[in-house]
Amino acid sequence: MIEIRFHGRGGQGAVKGSDLLAMAAFREGKQVQAFPFFGVERRGAPVTAYTRISDDVIRIHCFIYEPDVLVVLDPGLMSAVPLTDGLKPGGTIVINTTLDKSAFPVTGIPDVKIATVDCSSIALRYGLGTPEAPIVNTTILGAVARATGVVSIDSVADAIRERIPNKPDLNAQAARDAYDRLHG
Amino acid sequence: MKPKIRKDGTVAVEKTGDLPDMPVSMGSMKSNKTASWRSIRPVIVEARCKRCMICWKVCPEPAIRPGDPPVVDLDYCKGCGICIAECPFDAIDSEKEGK
Amino acid sequence: MNAAETTGKRPFRLTLPEEEILSPGHLACQGCGAAMAMRYALKALGRNTILSIPACCWAVIDGPFPYSAAGVPVFHCAFETAASTAAGITHALSRLGREDVTTVAWAGDGGTFDIGLQALSGAAERNDNIIYVVYDNEAYMNTGIQRSSATPHGAWTTTTPTLQFKKGPKKNIMEIMVAHSIPYAATANIAYPEDLVKKLRKAQSIRGMRFLHVYAPCPTGWKHAPGLTVKIARMATECNVFPIYEVEEGVYTLNRRNPTPVPVAEYLKMQGRFHHLREEDVQFIQSRVDRDWQRLIKLEQAFGKAAGT
Amino acid sequence: MKKVLTGNFAAAYAAVAARVQVISAYPITPQTTIVEILSELVARGELAADFIKVESEHSALAACIGAQAAGARTFTATSAQGLALMHELIHWTGRARLPIVLANVNRAMAPGWSIWADATDAVSERDTGWMQIYCEDNQEVFDSILMAYRIGEREGVLLPTLVNLDAFFLSHTSQVVDLYDAERIDAFLPPYRPAVKLDVADPRSFGALTSPDYYYEFSFKIQKAHEAAAQAITETGKEFGTLFGRSYGLTEAYRCEDAEVVLVTYGTIAGTAKVAADRLRNRGVRAGVLKIRYFRPFPAEDVVRILGRVKAAGVVDRAVSYGQAGPFYTETRSVLPGAGPALTGFIAGLGGRDVSVADLESMFLQLREGKPSPLVWIGVKP
Numbered sequence: 012m013i014e015i016r017f018h019g020r021g022g023q024g025a026v027k028g029s030d031l032l033a034m035a036a037f038r039e040g041k042q043v044q045a046f047p048f049f050g051v052e053r054r055g056a057p058v059t060a061y062t063r064i065s066d067d068v069i070r071i072h073c074f075i076y077e078p079d080v081l082v083v084l085d086p087g088l089m090s091a092v093p094l095t096d097g098l099k100p101g102g103t104i105v106i107n108t109t110l111d112k113s114a115f116p117v118t119g120i121p122d123v124k125i126a127t128v129d130c131s132s133i134a135l136r137y138g139l140g141t142p143e144a145p146i147v148n149t150t151i152l153g154a155v156a157r158a159t160g161v162v163s164i165d166s167v168a169d170a171i172r173e174r175i176p177n178k179p180d181l182n183a184q185a186a187r188d189a190y191d192r193l194h195g
Numbered sequence: 196m197k198p199k200i201r202k203d204g205t206v207a208v209e210k211t212g213d214l215p216d217m218p219v220s221m222g223s224m225k226s227n228k229t230a231s232w233r234s235i236r237p238v239i240v241e242a243r244c245k246r247c248m249i250c251w252k253v254c255p256e257p258a259i260r261p262g263d264p265p266v267v268d269l270d271y272c273k274g275c276g277i278c279i280a281e282c283p284f285d286a287i288d289s290e291k292e293g294k
Numbered sequence: 295m296n297a298a299e300t301t302g303k304r305p306f307r308l309t310l311p312e313e314e315i316l317s318p319g320h321l322a323c324q325g326c327g328a329a330m331a332m333r334y335a336l337k338a339l340g341r342n343t344i345l346s347i348p349a350c351c352w353a354v355i356d357g358p359f360p361y362s363a364a365g366v367p368v369f370h371c372a373f374e375t376a377a378s379t380a381a382g383i384t385h386a387l388s389r390l391g392r393e394d395v396t397t398v399a400w401a402g403d404g405g406t407f408d409i410g411l412q413a414l415s416g417a418a419e420r421n422d423n424i425i426y427v428v429y430d431n432e433a434y435m436n437t438g439i440q441r442s443s444a445t446p447h448g449a450w451t452t453t454t455p456t457l458q459f460k461k462g463p464k465k466n467i468m469e470i471m472v473a474h475s476i477p478y479a480a481t482a483n484i485a486y487p488e489d490l491v492k493k494l495r496k497a498q499s500i501r502g503m504r505f506l507h508v509y510a511p512c513p514t515g516w517k518h519a520p521g522l523t524v525k526i527a528r529m530a531t532e533c534n535v536f537p538i539y540e541v542e543e544g545v546y547t548l549n550r551r552n553p554t555p556v557p558v559a560e561y562l563k564m565q566g567r568f569h570h571l572r573e574e575d576v577q578f579i580q581s582r583v584d585r586d587w588q589r590l591i592k593l594e595q596a597f598g599k600a601a602g603t
Numbered sequence: 604m605k606k607v608l609t610g611n612f613a614a615a616y617a618a619v620a621a622r623v624q625v626i627s628a629y630p631i632t633p634q635t636t637i638v639e640i641l642s643e644l645v646a647r648g649e650l651a652a653d654f655i656k657v658e659s660e661h662s663a664l665a666a667c668i669g670a671q672a673a674g675a676r677t678f679t680a681t682s683a684q685g686l687a688l689m690h691e692l693i694h695w696t697g698r699a700r701l702p703i704v705l706a707n708v709n710r711a712m713a714p715g716w717s718i719w720a721d722a723t724d725a726v727s728e729r730d731t732g733w734m735q736i737y738c739e740d741n742q743e744v745f746d747s748i749l750m751a752y753r754i755g756e757r758e759g760v761l762l763p764t765l766v767n768l769d770a771f772f773l774s775h776t777s778q779v780v781d782l783y784d785a786e787r788i789d790a791f792l793p794p795y796r797p798a799v800k801l802d803v804a805d806p807r808s809f810g811a812l813t814s815p816d817y818y819y820e821f822s823f824k825i826q827k828a829h830e831a832a833a834q835a836i837t838e839t840g841k842e843f844g845t846l847f848g849r850s851y852g853l854t855e856a857y858r859c860e861d862a863e864v865v866l867v868t869y870g871t872i873a874g875t876a877k878v879a880a881d882r883l884r885n886r887g888v889r890a891g892v893l894k895i896r897y898f899r900p901f902p903a904e905d906v907v908r909i910l911g912r913v914k915a916a917g918v919v920d921r922a923v924s925y926g927q928a929g930p931f932y933t934e935t936r937s938v939l940p941g942a943g944p945a946l947t948g949f950i951a952g953l954g955g956r957d958v959s960v961a962d963l964e965s966m967f968l969q970l971r972e973g974k975p976s977p978l979v980w981i982g983v984k985p
Contacts, residue, residue, distance in 0.1 A: 030607075030777050037607045037779055045607075046776035049633075049719060049955065070739075071878045072772045072871035073959045198360065206360045211820045216700045216761050216828070218821060219799055220808040224356075224363035227319035246306035252487060253524050255329040256318040263305050271318035275325035275513075276521025342803045346669060359817055362808035367801040369672050370810040371665065372695055378662035382627060382669025382677070383801060385653040389624045389675055395803055413665065416658030 012065035013161050014075045018094055019084030021054045024148030028082065029060035032152055034170035035162040036064040044069045057092055064161055080159050083107065084130075084147050089115055098123065105158050107131060107147050126158035126193055133188045137181040149175065153186035157193040164190045198222065229256070233274030236290045239264050243286035250278035250287060309488050311337040320363035322355045325520025327510030327527060329355055330484045331429045332364070332400070338494035339425075341366055343396045344387070346380040348410060349373040350402030351436045351512075352429070374409040376401040377417035380424040388423070396425060396498055403430040403444035407465050418474035421502040425494070428467065428505075431512035439515040446535075448579055449567045451515070456570035463582065468507055472541045476503040480540040483509040485528035489538060489549060509536045517566025526564050532556045534587040539594075546594040558583050608780045610773030613741040614680060614706040614766070615640040616780075617748035619650045620788045621704075624675035624795075627655040627666035632718045633774045634682040634708040641678075660685035664692040664705075671701040672809060674802075676752065676795035679703065682770065683710035683724040690728065696763045697732025697825065699810055702755030703763040704748055709737075709870065709921075710770040711954040719955020720770040722870060722922040726898070726930045732825045734764040734832055735898040737869035741778040744768050746849060747896075753792050754839050759831040769921075770955065772871040783847055791846055829900040836897060853902035855894040858884065859909050862891030864970040865944075867906070867935055868919040869895045872951070872958050876919065879963035890967045895931060903938040910935070910944050915970040917947040919963070919981075928978045936977070945975035956982065 015032065019025030026047040033045035041064050048059035061075045077097045086108040088094060095104070101122040106115060107130035117123045130147040140146035149171050156164045167190075168183040175182045199207035204226030208214055215221070239250070244264040251259045258271035259278060267278075279287045315336035322329035328351050336343065343366045347353055353370055357363045371379035380399035387395050399417075401410055406428035414426060433451045434440040441451040443465040454460040471479045478500050482490040490508065497504035511527050513520040530536040533556040538549045558580045562568040571579075595601060608616065615637045618626065626645070628638045644650045653670075657663045660681050667677040681689060686707055696703055711721035725735060736751065738744045744766065751764035768774055801809065813821065836853055844850025857877050859865055866876050873894035880890035893909050893916075895902060910916045920929025927933060932948030939946065949966050952958040962981055969979070 033777050034607050037605075042779055043607060044776060044778050046771065049771035049775065069778070070874035071960065072739075072769070072776070072874045074957045076959060076961075208360055208817070211823060214817065214820055214824065215799065216824060217698065218359035218810055218813045218817065220357075220362035220368075220811060221360040222362075223317050223365075224319035224321070224361045225317040227321075227357065227361065229319055232324065248306050248308055251308075252310055253330070255322060255326050255333065255523075256320070257314050257316065257333060258318050261306060261308060261312065268318065273324045275523070276519065277325055277524055280521040281524050341806070344673070344801050344803065354812055356808055356811060358812040358814055362806075362811065364808060365806060367803060367806045368808035368811075369669060369801060370808060370812075371668070372691055374661065375665035375668075375692070378657060378665035379669035381655055381657075381662075382625060382666035382671070383673045385625050385627075385655055385666070386670035386673035386675035386677075389651075389653050389670075390673070412658060413662045416662055419658070420656065422655075 012063055012069065013080065014078045015062040015064070015080040015082060016075050016078040017060040017062070017082045017084065018088050018092065019058050019148070020088070021056045021058050022144055023084045024146050025058045025084055026060045028084070028148035028152060029062045031149065031167070031170050031174060032062045032155065032162065033064070034174055035152070035166040038166045038169055039162060041065060042067060042069050048074065057088060078102065080105065080155070080161070082151060082155055084151060086110065095120060103159050105151060105154050107151050124158070126154060128154045128189050128193050130154065130189055133185050133192070137185040138178065139182060139185060149182040150185040150189045153189035154193050157190045228270045229273050230270050233272055234292050235274045235276060236269065236292050237267050237272065237274070237276070237278050238288040238290050239267060240286050240288055243284050245284050245286070247283065249281050249283065253277045253281045310334065310491060313337065315341060315365035317363045317365055320355050321357055322351070323514050323520070325513045325523040326355070327484045327512060327523050328352060328429045328431060331508045331510045334484070334487045334490050335398070335427060335494055336365060338491040339396050339398065339498060342394055343398055344383055345369070345398050345400050346371045346376050346383060347400050348376040348405045349436065350405050351431070352400060352402070354436060373405055375413055376405055376410050377424070377426055378413040380426070381417045381420070381422040384423045397423065399424055399426045401428055402436070403428055403432060404434045404442040407443045407467050415474065418471060418476050418503045418505070421476065423501055425497050425504045425506065427508055429508045429510040431510050431515060432464070433515050435512045435515045447582065448571050448575055450570060451567070459570060468541070471505045472544070474503070475544065476505060477501070478504040478540070478542055481507045481509070481536065481538050483527050483531050483536060483538055485524050485531065486538065493540065515567070518564055522564060526561070529556055529561045529564070533558045533561045534583050535561055537587060537590055539590065544597060546598045548590065548594050604784065605779055605781045607777050608741055609636065609775055609777050610741045610744050610768045611636040611708070611775070612640055613745040613780045614748060614768065615644070616782055617745045618678040619644055620782065620785070621676065621678070621749055621752050621792055622794070623652055623678040625653050625655065625667065625670035625677045626679065627657050627663045627670070627677065628679045628681065629657055629660045629663045629685060631660070631682045631685040633710060633770045634680050634685070637680040637706060660688040661692060664689045664696065667703050668692060668696055668699060668701060671703050672699065672801050674795070674797055674800040677703050680706040680708070682708040683712055686724050686728065687712065693728050693731045693733060698821070700761040700828070701763055702752065702761055704751045704755065704766060705763065706748065706766050706768065708770050708774045709767050717954045718770065720772055720921065721953050721955065722767065725765055725767050726922045728765060729899065729930070732762060733899060734762050735767065736764060736896055737767045737898065738773060739871060739874045739894060741773060741776070741780045742849065744773060745780050745782065746843065746847070746851065749788065749792055750839050750843055750851065754832060754835045756795060757835050758798070760828055760835050762828050762832055767870065769871045787846060791843070833900045833902070851896065852905070853897045853900070854905040855896060856909050857892040857894065859891035859893060861889055863889045863914050864967050865891045865893050865910060865913045865916045866919055866963065866966060867893045867895060867910070867916060867931065869898070869931060870921060872919055872921060875958060875960055876963045879960045879967060882960065883964055883967055888967060888971070898931070901934055901938070906935055906938050907940070910939060913944050915945045915947070915973065915975065917949055917966055917970050919949045919951055919966065921952040923950050923953065932977065945973065947975045947979060948977045949979050949981050951981040
């Protein structure tokens with residue numbers, strides 16, 4: 012079982028992102044589970060969401076304490092919250108940032124793989140959100156597919172087209188763009 | 196649910212098995228004669244009765260049948276006296292019960 | 295066999311439908327206005343009627359298990375749910391293709407003016423297809439005469455003893471219902487059964503929430519002889535304590551005007567519940583009755599058919 | 604057809620699959636998406652039902668009662684404060700023997716305001732005559748609602764059912780749910796045809812004044828109905844397995860055959876407890892889980908049969924009966940013979956506090972210490 016934890020801010024679509032990742036994995040025949048950290052969500056406030064992907068029935072129903080993958084929709088959160096707590100050795104962090112991965116040193120966890128991509132710019136190019144608040148949840152899933160291999164980019168694009176009612180094709184194309192541009 | 200109705204109209208529900216699943220009525224309140232509630236008895240005086248049927252109209256039970264003259268059903272009349280009070284022709288006498 | 299039966303002609307005429315749906319043997323007190331109201335209502339509406347009846351006198355009048363006096367299906371529901379239970383019934387009937395059946399919520403003043411007001415307001419706002427009838431005996435009579443918000447100023451009840459009788463006006467339930475913009479609201483009085491039957495039949499011909507406020511004296515709670523029920527009820531309208539009128543789609547119609555209204559004192563003195571009132575209390579009540587009547591006249595002038603819009 | 608759905612969507616789609624005819628519900632977090640999706644499906648004509656958008660939960664259940672009594676299959680959903688507001692009518696439904704199905708999203712009671720998981724809301728409705736199911740996952744939510752209609756409408760049962768799903772851990776969690784196909788569901792659940800209903804052709808009064816001469820017997824009949832329900836649940840659960848590939852019973856025993864320690868629990872905690880049992884078995888601890896599906900009728904036979912074999916057992920309650928202990932603990936305790944296993948009552952997860960695999964492992968290990976206690980609060984701050 013692969014456990015993925017999303018970190019974003021209210022309005023960026025982290026919860027929907029965790030759901031779309033589960034949908035993509037489901038399209039590949041996996042058992043899935045996706046759920047938000049059940050806070051009283053307000054725009055701008057830090058948001059956490061979870062995705063579990065497995066070949067077998069998923070029985071566990073608690074938060075993810077030792078994730079295999081972290082997906083960070085807002086780089087500011089890397090320093091604002093204790094985000095890497097519990098990340099498994101050899102785990103992966105996918106970050107939406109204009110910076111190089113060297114800007115995000117992780118200490119205390121061996122063999123962490125960091126992947127960065129400027130999802131905000133990509134999302135804006137496809138008209139997703141506004142310059143003040145780009146919606147990056149679909150875009151970053153392309154990067155997750157590339158960096159982790161848990162799902163294919165085709166499944167991600169299909170899930171987006173199935174579940175996003177507004178601009179489905181542009182969202183899917185943004186994800187493909189991020190997939191292609193990933194600096195891993 | 197087939198209730199056993201006695202000759203007097205009352206419903207025979209003696210065993211648990213006779214009962215429906217919830218309290219659903221199986222008979223009419225008509226089996227409940229209310230004559231014993233009465234301390235006065237309305238007596239329609241045919242000679243004075245103009246067949247206006249107001250007594251029939253105002254009876255809350257109903258215990259008066261329209262007719263020529265109307266008939267008080269003494270099985271049910273509770274003796275409220277509305278018919279006596281409302282009769283425009285003073286054609287209903289009030290008699291004390293059990294005198 | 296009398297002459298009428300042999301000729302097939304009857305030497306009398308009935309002003310109400312003859313069929314009795316309500317059966318005698320019910321458990322209403324002697325001279326009960328609420329029993330009369332039901333008898334007339336069923337005559338008007340016929341056998342294709344289903345009632346929801348909450349806690350109120352009628353929860354007892356209908357009779358105990360395994361009996362019923364109503365003659366039509368009755369769902370005995372929780373105190374505050376006459377309207378919401380009826381809403382469920384009418385939606386089920388509609389879904390099951392029984393548009394020919396009339397759903398009636400039948401509640402007392404406590405279940406309508408007080409505890410059931412929220413559910414009634416909800417059903418009215420949704421315009422659920424029910425006829426809601428409140429038979430108003432101006433207090434919680436089934437529990438033994440406690441004040442409700444339908445109890446009029448000056449009245450004694452067991453919770454408004456004579457030393458501290460009910461102060462303040464009766465809640466104007468009609469105005470509350472009219473404010474919901476329902477298609478039909480009317481007052482009626484058991485002393486005018488032909489009018490009551492006519493209004494229920496009119497209500498039956500309309501879809502949506504229809505509301506009838508029916509005046510129904512209670513000899514036990516009002517402390518009058520049971521034989522005087524109809525007289526007192528009639529006098530309530532004749533002295534303008536209980537005007538009878540209709541509001542159809544916001545249009546007011548006064549059904550009865552009294553050229554020389556009976557003084558309210560005449561009405562009050564017939565009932566033990568008002569015997570403690572002093573002369574100035576009676577005058578105060580008279581002034582409020584006059585004021586409310588004038589208000590109603592103005593409503594008719596402003597929003598009646600003659601107003602012309 | 605399989606879909607990825609939240610528990611709330613699974614509940615709504617189950618109502619659609621059951622072809623309910625009247626819905627009446629009022630929104631409350633975290634149940635709200637159930638009423639939203641049903642509003643949408645009714646508006647689109649995908650469900651041929653009347654949706655009465657009432658002004659309170661009290662009216663929601665009142666309307667369902669009226670509709671069900673008039674012969675329609677009805678559905679409602681609520682949570683916590685809403686369930687508590689319905690309480691009077693919860694009793695009404697049970698005593699009226701109306702097989703209404705209510706999806707309740709288990710949420711904590713205020714104050715302080717909490718929208719998070721806690722079963723105290725539902726457990727408080729214990730004595731109302733309703734059947735109560737607690738679901739472990741979204742498939743079970745869907746399946747349980749379908750079975751609840753079939754079982755509840757059965758002659759001799761005629762009982763309403765509270766189908767419980769944990770706030771957020773199911774209500775807002777997406778999982779794979781098989782929605783089956785409509786033909787098979789229709790064959791499993793025929794249209795609702797009550798033997799007695801509000802019918803102008805057969806006028807009767809329902810629920811009239813009932814004297815002590817009869818009230819007692821009506822109560823006795825509700826008890827008998829629960830006994831009949833226990834049988835119906837077992838039979839229907841097996842039949843469901845034959846038709847749809849998933850069998851259900853009053854309980855589910857997980858790795859209990861050779862267990863030395865067993866945790867009795869319900870809802871989503873049961874699933875996490877299974878994972879904890881698996882991990883402990885890898886470390887040589889023979890752990891098992893007894894999931895209670897039905898709180899009412901209470902599965903006394905299953906509990907006695909399975910716990911009778913083990914040395915020590917614990918009951919994990921995400922609910923509490925103040926002044927006593929966990930409600931499932933006291934129920935379990937009450938049916939075990941004096942010589943039964945040493946039994947410990949754990950309180951965990953109230954108000955949405957997460958119950959982790961590590962928490963459950965610690966409970967299993969505590970059972971092995973042989974010091975049973977009726978009331979252990981897991982993770983309470985010192």
